[in-house]
Every structure is written in structure tokens, then in C-alpha cells.
Amino acid sequence: MIVDCALYRHGRRVPGHIDPADACAETLDDPDSFVWVGVADPVGEEFERIVEAFDLPPLAVEDAINAHQRPKFEVYGETLFVVVKPVEYVDTEEVVRVGEVQIFIHKRFLVTVRHGAATALADVRHAAEENPTLLKHGPPAALHAILDRVVDDYDLVVDGVEVDIQQVEEQVFSGEAHMNPAARIFKLEREVLEFQRAVAPLLPAVDRLARGRLAEVVPELSAYFRDVHDHLLRTSTRIDGFRALLSSALQANLTQITVRQNEDMRRISAWVAIAAIPTMFAGIWGMNYDHMPELHWQYGYPLALGVMATACGLLYRRLRRAGWL
Incomplete structure (x- = not known):
């Protein structure tokens, strides 16, 4: 269940494996260090040990175990709780698959909890470790790395959906009487709506980080979060455009059926x-x-x-x- 646990000092990973409780104790005497623990599908005593070691807030822990949370940003004392929805598009099935990642952030640690088809955070961790100058800012820098990857992956979904919408438009205006893409349009509308549910609620949370309204976010990181917010805003705008296009395509298709x-x-x-x-x-x-x-x-x-x-x-x-x- 514990995918990885690492101790970082001055933005660099300390070699070797370490127990989460021991890693947390290490950070008490060194303000320039923090722990990053990755967990997948938390169950049983192993996750309870992590909860006790990092004194995670009970309400957020309940959300992390049960999953199926909407993207959000909550503050529990000195611990921040962020929920993000990684998304992938299965083009052969025209289905948007949504995962879920819960993130506990403290000045001494960052705990990520993954559910379902989520972004491979191991790649995110390795990419962040290659930039110790940024990672030395602690858990908020790791949070930025996760959000940046999740939002970048949204582009792949946007491109896949856009291609399918173009195909639907070609079918609608092909003039072939035997073609009726209404079912496909309805399916794409449902998948786009699912995609929007993953993106839209995340905007105010990232905006809060971008504006530097949290003491844990140093000014140097605010610019990075602003970049993520701008990217997320562009994605949300394109999704709104998709919904408008699909509604127009459906109306045009119904009009053509009536004419025929x-x-x-x-x-x-x-x-x-x-x-x-x-x-x-x-x-x-x-x-x-x-x-x-x-x-x-x-x-x-x-x-x-x-x-x-x-x-x-x-x-x-x-x-x-x-x-x-």
C-alpha cells in the first residue's frame, strides 16, 4: 500500500528506505527537511500507522479512505487537504476515466493517497527530484509538481475529445440519411460533463494558491501556481466550448431528422x-x-x-x- 516514502533535505532525497514514523521524527530537528509518503488505495493497519505518525485530521482521513470526493481545498489547523481528479481518455471507447488523489500537506510532510486510474505519481516524484532548487521549498513545491502533471494530462484528454467531436460534426453534416449520431453525441456530452466535474471545482483552490493566500506558499512558488491556474482556466474554457459544440451538433442533428x-x-x-x-x-x-x-x-x-x-x-x-x- 505504501508506494514510496522518502526524506528530503534542502530539496535532495536522502538515500535509502525509511519508515514513515522515523522520517517524521527526523523532520522535527531539521526545519529544512520534509517527508513525502505515497499511498495507494489505503486500507488496514498500515495506513492507520501513517495517520498516527503524521497526526492527520480525522475528517480528511475519512474522505481519503472512502474516496469519491469532489475536487476541493480544506484547511485543518496546520494541515491542508487537497483533492484532485486525474483524468485519462480512452479513445477506443470514448470514455473519460477519472481517478482521485488526496493530498495532506504540512510544513514537515506531504502524504498522497491515490485511488483508481490516477496519474503515476512516481514519475512526478522523479521529475521533482531533478529540480532540487524548487523542491527545497518543501511540501508546497511537491504539491505544485503534482498539480502541474495532473493539469498537463488534461490536455491529452482535451485533444482526444476534440477529435471525436469533429468526427461527430462530420457525421451530422454528411447528408447521409442512414447516419444518426445522436447516441454518440449524448455519450460524449456525458463524458465531457464528467471531465468538467474534475476540472471546474479545482479552479478556486489553485487560484488561492496562486494568489499566495497561504503562509506555507512562499512568494517564489506563487508564480508557479499562477501558471498552473492559467493552464487550468484554459482547459475549463475549452470544455465549456465542447459542451456548446455538442449541444449545437445535437440540435442540428434533430433538425435534419425532422427535415428528412x-x-x-x-x-x-x-x-x-x-x-x-x-x-x-x-x-x-x-x-x-x-x-x-x-x-x-x-x-x-x-x-x-x-x-x-x-x-x-x-x-x-x-x-x-x-x-x-
């Missing part, structure tokens, strides 16, 4: 009108075949058929010009 139905009804009505002509003449003359039309006339039957054919032909020509056939 009207065209079908006009064709049916046109053929019914044409069929009504011979029916009318047949009803008048009875069609009992004794020379007709005024009975006992040698050319009456051929004349009746000719009149029917001529009337039907003229009506067909008129309807054809009107675009009903």
Missing part, C-alpha cells in the same frame, strides 16, 4: 395524390368493362386508361418540379 421526416411525408403524400387519380376515375366509371366510359362505346376503355395515365403523368411532373418527388 418532412421530406418522407411529402413523398408519401405525393404518391397518394397520384394514386387517387385512377381511383377517382375508376370510382366514377365503375370499371365493369363494357366499353366505357359512357358505356357501350368502343374506344371508351382505352380512353379511360389514357386519361388516367395522362392525369397521373401531369401530376407527377408538377410534384417533381415542386421537389416533392
Whole structure:
């Protein structure tokens, strides 16, 4: 369950493995050190030992264990609790998969708790360790590294969704009657909404960090958080644009279906009108075949058929010009 536990001094990782409780004790005597503990799917006594070692707030611990929290930012005394939603897009299924990462931040430690398909924080940790100048600012610097990676991954999801929306628009305006992408549009709308739920609530939290409203965030880090906030804001704007495009595509698709139905009804009505002509003449003359039309006339039957054919032909020509056939 404990993925990694490391002690950092002056932004550099202390070699070797260390127990979380021992690492926490090490930071008491050294203000330039902090502990970064990574946990995946917390259960059982092992996580309880971490909770006791770092004196994590009970309410936040409950959220971390149960998961399914909305992105948020809460303060519990000297400990900050942040929830972020890493997202990935499965293009073959057109599905947005949402993970969850809870982060406990203190001036002496940072504990990350992962659930589900979340960003691989090992890569984030390794990337942060390559920049000790930034990491020496402590847990807030590690928090920035996590947020930066999560928000960067949002771009991949945005690009994938954008391609699928373009394909849907092409289907809507292809003019092919057998194509009805309504189900695909509804599915994409649902996935975009799920994506927006991961992004939108995170904006005020990151904005608070960007404005330096927390004592733990040194001025040097505020600029980094502002960059993350700007990136997140652009992503949120693009998501809003996606929802508008999908709504327009759905409306256009429904309009085209209505137009096609009207065209079908006009064709049916046109053929019914044409069929009504011979029916009318047949009803008048009875069609009992004794020379007709005024009975006992040698050319009456051929004349009746000719009149029917001529009337039907003229009506067909008129309807054809009107675009009903």
C-alpha cells in the first residue's frame, strides 16, 4: 500500500528506505527537511500507522479512505487537504476515466493517497527530484509538481475529445440519411460533463494558491501556481466550448431528422395524390368493362386508361418540379 516514502533535505532525497514514523521524527530537528509518503488505495493497519505518525485530521482521513470526493481545498489547523481528479481518455471507447488523489500537506510532510486510474505519481516524484532548487521549498513545491502533471494530462484528454467531436460534426453534416449520431453525441456530452466535474471545482483552490493566500506558499512558488491556474482556466474554457459544440451538433442533428421526416411525408403524400387519380376515375366509371366510359362505346376503355395515365403523368411532373418527388 505504501508506494514510496522518502526524506528530503534542502530539496535532495536522502538515500535509502525509511519508515514513515522515523522520517517524521527526523523532520522535527531539521526545519529544512520534509517527508513525502505515497499511498495507494489505503486500507488496514498500515495506513492507520501513517495517520498516527503524521497526526492527520480525522475528517480528511475519512474522505481519503472512502474516496469519491469532489475536487476541493480544506484547511485543518496546520494541515491542508487537497483533492484532485486525474483524468485519462480512452479513445477506443470514448470514455473519460477519472481517478482521485488526496493530498495532506504540512510544513514537515506531504502524504498522497491515490485511488483508481490516477496519474503515476512516481514519475512526478522523479521529475521533482531533478529540480532540487524548487523542491527545497518543501511540501508546497511537491504539491505544485503534482498539480502541474495532473493539469498537463488534461490536455491529452482535451485533444482526444476534440477529435471525436469533429468526427461527430462530420457525421451530422454528411447528408447521409442512414447516419444518426445522436447516441454518440449524448455519450460524449456525458463524458465531457464528467471531465468538467474534475476540472471546474479545482479552479478556486489553485487560484488561492496562486494568489499566495497561504503562509506555507512562499512568494517564489506563487508564480508557479499562477501558471498552473492559467493552464487550468484554459482547459475549463475549452470544455465549456465542447459542451456548446455538442449541444449545437445535437440540435442540428434533430433538425435534419425532422427535415428528412418532412421530406418522407411529402413523398408519401405525393404518391397518394397520384394514386387517387385512377381511383377517382375508376370510382366514377365503375370499371365493369363494357366499353366505357359512357358505356357501350368502343374506344371508351382505352380512353379511360389514357386519361388516367395522362392525369397521373401531369401530376407527377408538377410534384417533381415542386421537389416533392
